[in-house]
Amino acid sequence: MTVELQPLILVIAALVAFVLLAVLVALALGLMRARRKLAALEQRFKPVLDVEAEIERLRAEAHRTITQALTEATGTLEKLRSETAQAETQLSTLRTDYKDKRTTYERLAAEVAIFDERLAFAEMGVYEPHFDFTDSEAYKAEILKVRGLQKELVAAGTAVVCPIEWAVDGSKAKGRTMTNRNIRLTLRAFNNECDAAIANARWNNINAMEKRIERASEQIDKLNESNKIFIGSEYAKLKLRELYLTHEHRERAKQEREERSEAARLAREEQKLLRDLERAQDEEARYERLLAKARAEAASFQGQKLEAFEAQIQVLERDLAEAHAKAERAQAMAERTRSGYVYIISNVGSFGADVVKIGLTRRLDPNDRVRELGDASVPFFFDTHAIIYSDDAPALERALHAEFNRGRINTENSRKEFFRVPSIDDVEAAVKRLAPASAFFRDVEAQEYRETLARRNAALSVSTDAKQSMFPEEL
Template sequence: MEFSLETLLTLSIVVFFILSVYLIRSRSHLKKTQELLEKKQVELDETDKALKKIQDKYSAIIDIETEVENSKKEKETIHLDVKALRDSYKEKRALFDKLVQEAAIYDEEIQLAELGFYKPHFDFDTSEKYKEEIAKVKAAQKEMVASKEAIYCNTEWTVEGSKAKGRTMTNRGIKLTARAFNNECDAAISNARWNNVDRLVQRLEKAFDAINKMNQSNAIVISNVYFNLKLKELRLAYEYADKKQQEKEEQQEIKRQMREEAKLQQELDKAEKDEEKFKKMLEKAQREAEKSAGSKLDELNEKIASLSQELEEAHEKSERAKSMAQQTKIGHVYVISNIGSFGENVYKIGMTRRLEPLDRVKELGDASVPFIFDVHAMIHSDDAPALENALHKKFDLKRLNLVNSRKEFFRVNLTEIEEEVLNISPDAEFIETAEARDYRESQSILAQQKELKSKQDSVNELPLEI
């Protein structure tokens, strides 16, 4: 189809018009879109500003929440680590305790508290009976060795097809076993002391088990009966030594009592001599007075009165000494302290039968302690041993020495002692405050020396030149 030029021109104008309209509309739409975008950008910027303000305002909370989450994760990790460490520690502690227990058998420096106290297995009255029992146990061991019941072999071995060579090998094995085990036992028995006897028992048990285990391949066995005899010997040896020590201390106490009795007798002899001396002096003065007169007689009468008083006092002292010498229970129970030597609230509760009981206190404060004792109570009693024993029983658990009851020191408040004494002897008098003169003066001197040194040090710190 052919179009005329006019028609084509008309069509071109129409197309151009349509495109122009579309372009205008597109530009308008684009502008509106641009304006909308700009408006949205402004809104977005405002939103960002608002959001930033909110973030700035609540940043701490947001950070905390983040930290809380992180902390929770970290806590869980740490918790797992702690659990793993605890499990590991538990395993290692169990192994450590086992090793300590085994090492304690051989370690002489392990504390006694970790090993427990030895409980006596025998109750013989004298060390001589212990000695006799040890001899019996050794004889029983010797008999078992001789009869080959101590260490034996359950198998008849052959060496190179020879039973004789097998017996020779077995006998040598038994001898080696006996030497090893007996040496271990002898070493333990000779070294048994108060702080290691239980450990030595465990050591022998270890040696018995170890040697028997090593001999399993050749069927050589240390018998349980022989082992128990060795344990019995060990315990007897220790208790024998302990009993001898007790007897030694008892002998020392008896000697002390004998010294007390001897001094009491000396005091009695002195009191009787003094009484006899004053008696003779009085008789002499009375004879002279019969022959005198005037001022001489007055002098003699005064002398007679004075001598009569002294004679009466000497007689009373002599009678007291006789009474104490004849009656072994009359004496004094004393309560004394020594702050400088033993500290506060430590008291010695003892007894003396001396006519002058303070002499005993002075003896206790001799060169063996740095300071003299202070006397808090000196209680006369017709049955001093009973009073002393009652007080010792009352405060038995408060002894400083819980092993040796002959050591009479107690950690207790003086008021408690006073209350107990007054229940038994209501007339007893107590001195609450310890003078402790030597100790307190020594402390004062030390304080002065310290102050003087401090002043001297201050002077020495000053420079010689500036």
């Protein structure tokens, strides 16, 4: 049975193999057709596929670039953060260091300023007098008295004191010798500082010299702290008192010199008044002689000659009346010490439009004083607003000064009679109230000043035109 079936099995196997081969051939043909179709499709859609590939490539490259840039930026940011933190730490340290050093600088600058005579006005301070002696000799006597008290304290051993009894090498005698030497050294150092401060004291550094003495006492005591040697408070106060007295003595002596100068000026004016009186009297006598002579000669003439002499006599009588009035005025001013002229003048070119000078003169011609004030000391002449005669000129002058005392330019020297006024109207109102009969001239000529301004403006205009001509009007 088995043998009989073998041919059949072989046939079946052959058939199966043939079928499989046919299937494989069909599959191969189908695959080839599919590949040809795919190749055709790829050829057809090749541009689209190339763009997508480029896009993918660019995306990949962009991703790599962005990732690299982000990594670098992150590293840079971290580095900057680290550097910023380090800089902030350094800045904080610098601020602290600066604050400490500035504190040290301000302390040292304050100490140096005590010894520096070039003090700014803002730091100068205002010195209030400690004494009210009437003359410089009284100050000088008080200075000698204070120096005598200082010598007494030195002799008594209370100028510089040491409350501890030192021993050197077990010897109290050697300790006393050492202490006495240190006391003499301390006394010499303090006296030298005080003498230098007193010698250099002036109106603009008196407060600094006061601090210099106080600082010297503190520093010397600090240096001697280990030795327990100290400057006596009473001795230090006497040194400050000597400083005040010396400064006020110098200021008082300066005032006395100015007063003597003013007295000399008044004496010169008195002498000039007497000379003016003599000249006025001589002039009056001369006109009297001429008038008497003319009258005597007229008695022998008639007609036209007499009329001519009468006209001459009238002129001489008028001149004689003026000379007589001038002589009487000079006589009155020479006899009455309080009579005189109060003048109100201004100098726009020198001091500005809101400054006036209110002064007094006893000269027979007050304009002489105005002209004298406008000499070489100021660049322009003064203009006169009012010249007021008064039997009590000092009282009128004081009243006008009181009206504008708030605007006094020099508050330390009352003889500098310049005032800053709100307006010329206020000055006119004060004059009309205090001296109603006096004339007041509001307008000022200021001729030289205005001519100078005109010349400057003209020169400036020429200069400006010349500069403008250097550039073209259009480009």
